[in-house]
Amino acid sequence: MPCGKAKIWDRVPHAGPTAACAAYTGPLARATRSYAERFHAQSWTILSARHGFLAPHDMVPGPYEVSFARRSPGRIAPEALARQALRLGLRPGDEVIVVAGAAYVRAVLQAVRATGACVRAPLAGRGGLGRMVQALVRAVAGGHELAAGPDLRVPPAPDQASR
DSSP states (O other): OBOOSOBHHHHOTTOOSEEHHHHBOSHHHHHHHHHHHHHOTTSOOEEETTTEEEOTTSEEOSOOOOOSSSOOTTOOOHHHHHHHHHHTTOOTTOEEEOOSOHHHHHHHHHHHGGGTOEEEOTTTTSOSHHHHHHHHHHHHHHTOOOOOOSOOOOOOOTTTTTO
16 A cells, blocks of 8 residues: 555654554555455555555654655655565565555565566546545445556566576
């Protein structure tokens, strides 16, 4: 799931370090968290443009304004995100479901390239933020997971194709 622009520190400036699952408070973050808890309770992460892949209990030290949707100072380097993806233990054939917008899907595609995992993006093509939130809320309320969508594998980088 994505992190999001709205964070706990916008409402509670002195909140201090906060668990990732509580740090992101925007509508998409709330809807994706509900979706992840409902359908993938045992294995979900938050993708932060600053910190990379965060487990729900990982602590976020404080506020920041970084996005994958635009060039942002402080954004995690693609190589660091790829190393984190490898540490997650992803293997060929594993499925990574990215419940986020296009910029986050692209970041995950690049990060998991070396693992051989496939990426699926059930929100792809659903339109803007409002439509994505609406689809997630309906899925949770109805108890029906969104269709995963096509396999979005990225071909291996040229230096990895011969391995």
